[in-house]
Structure formats: C-alpha cells, structure tokens
Amino acid sequence: MEDAPTELGDSNKDTEVAPALIAVHPSQDSVATAVGSDLRVFDFRQNCAVSLKDDSSEGSLHRDSIRAVRYGAHGKLLVSAGDDKLVKVWSTLSWRCITTVCSEKRVSAVAISDDGSYVCFADKFGVVWIVDLDTPDGQVVEFSPDGKYILSADRDFKIRVTVFPKNPLDGAHEIQSFCLGHTEFVSCIAFLCTPEYPQGFLVSGSGDSTVRMWDIISGSLLDTCEVGEKAGLLGSNGREAECYSAVTDLCTSSDGSLVAVAVQRQVPENFLLHPFFPCQVVPIRGGTFIPTSLQMCSSTGLLWMITGVSNLRGSEYPSLARVRVISGLKKSNSDSNEREPNVMDDNDIPGGAKLLEKLQGSLSYSEEVFLAAAEAVKTAMSNLLIKKQYSSEKREFRKRTRNDKKIKH
Incomplete structure (x- = not known):
C-alpha cells in the first residue's frame, strides 16, 4: 500500500502539466504570463508584444x-524560474536577461x-537560496515590506519567518517566528499593508480552505x-460539499483594503473572494475558468487572473491559457458611488485583442476546450501542493539516482 503513491508520483512526472501564471507590473506598464516554458510579455508603454x-x-x-x-x-526587474533549474x-x-542563476x-x-540587490528562490526540497544580483555566483518565498525578513511556506502546514542578515551570502540563520495553524499545505502568502501598520500583516492561503492573518514578529494568528x-463550498457541518475548495492563490491591494482569493472547485462555477471584512463573492462567468494565478495592479485597481495548463497530452491544444480581468475593486470616497466588482469583456481589457493574442497564444478558445482542460488544471494544482509519500526503499533509490549536482554549472 505504501508504494502506490510512489509509483503514481513517478508515472505522473513525465506527463505533469504546469498551471499558467500571471504577473503585473506595479504601475501596469506591462503584464507577463508563463505557460509551460513560454514566457510572454505585453508592454503597455509601447502597446506591443515584447521580444x-x-x-x-x-x-x-x-x-x-x-x-x-x-x-x-518596484517594477524594474522581472524574474522567472522553474523546472529547468534556472532563475x-x-x-x-x-x-x-541580465542574470541567469x-x-x-x-x-x-x-x-x-526592493532595492534589486538580491534574488531569493526556493527549490523543490524546501531550501531557500539568496543570490547577490551584482555577483550571481552564490548561494521561497517573500520579503517583508520593510526588507527585514524572509518568509517561506511549505507543504508541511507551517510558515517560517527568518531575519534577513546583514551579510546575506553568509546564510540566514536567525529565525524570528513560526506561523502555525493551517491544517493542510500552505499554497500562497502575501503582505497586507495599511497606513496604520505599514510593516504589514501576513496573509496566507491553504488547502484547508482558509485564509489566515498573522503578526510575523510573534507568529500570532490574528484572524481566520x-x-x-x-x-458556499462547505456544508453546515464544516465538511466539503461535493468539492475540493483549496485556496490556490491570493493577492492584496496596495492600500490594504482588499485581499483577492482564488478558490478551486469541482462544481460548475468558480469564484474570486475578498475574504476579510466586508466579505464579497464575485462570480466568474463560465464554469471552466479555474484561476491558477492572480495579480492586482496597485495603480489601476484591476485584478488580473489567468487559467491554463501546458503539456496537456491528447488535446488539440497541448498548451492553452485564458486571461480575465476584474474592475471596480477600488474603493471610492462615497459608499453610495462605490462600483461593484465586474469581470471585464475582452474588448474592454487594456491592450484588447493584441494583448490577449500575446498572453494567451490565441484570441479565444471554445468552452469545450477548457472543459477538457479543467480537470488537468485541478490535478496540476494538487500535484504541486500535496506532498508525495515514498517508502523507505524508494527514498533511498531516489537519493542514489539523483543527478542534481551533476548538472550544476
């Protein structure tokens, strides 16, 4: 029985799909998506796709x-990394490309x-590396807003807050706190900064279908x-109502007023959620749109999201992506004039058809195509976050056959 997950994990390795990702420049000067190995960028300043x-x-x-x-x-750099072991x-x-690690x-x-001096990256074994961008020969992940801490989360339900050292390349050995409380894998973390608390609170999403708020200095849980x-994904007894409601991604607004959350579902409708007070559910048209990545632009108040996968075997479209944008998230001065969040039509999205063709790889896909891909999206997200279990024999075999150090340049 113990070997079964191992065999499944190994067999899935060759056919593993990768969820699509999206990133937005802080001033919305550009937008980037990643679909498989393809990094796609649209530059609003030039109103064109980027080479x-x-x-x-x-x-x-x-x-x-x-x-x-x-x-x-502050938008001066874009970093990408993945399965080819390159940052x-x-x-x-x-x-x-100014640096490859x-x-x-x-x-x-x-x-x-924030100053662009260091890049941090986390590998699949949970090790966090710090590299000096001026001399990139050294040794995830999130920096605190004041730059004093590095935060990392893992599939063992915990969040670690580490003091960022004066000499980062010598290692970061001082742990400030642990944020403990999630009962499933931690899928995403972000900072929520307010004028009253500029150093920020940490918010985290998890497979336990919760978003939690933390004080990183003490590790105290402030809200759940x-x-x-x-x-409406859980029944009255707190158990899952015919769905799997893991939090797949979250992002925050620059003024700390909103947290947007993507929730994975297995029923024919999906939601973006603003979880803290007040709470609001935003329906997304089309039951096959399962957001795999979110990003909010601080200057425009637009929420960008993407769904999609790569390496999808047996499909007419082995790699596909769909970009959607939600407007109306900025709070107005008068509550009576406050706009309701709205999923924008494709023609109204900044950049229009030219942007969608670049970031998606195609202007549109049929609903049937995404219906076939929806299950692959859910499987891909689960494979990324759920920790695989191996027998002791399998673990020893994997150690003996590792080739990580052999390919390091």
Missing part, C-alpha cells in the same frame, strides 16, 4: 515549465528585494476566514 533577449550561456529563454514569475525592485532576471527597460534542483518560488464556507 525577450537572452544572451546567457545557458541558452535561449527557458527549456522547461516555468513555476514562478514576478516583478520586483532568470530580466530588465523591464531593455527586456534583456543555476539551481541544483527545480525552482518553485522566487522573490526580489473560512473561505470555503463563505463561498
């Missing part, structure tokens, strides 16, 4: 599925310090939102 330039010795762009993409250093840092002015293992998360229950 990325990569002159690194590792070759052109990425060779395998991208698992993390995000902007950093690539791009200048958003020239759209040229080789990891020993596949990379699952990335973060960049049962997103599954609020979205």
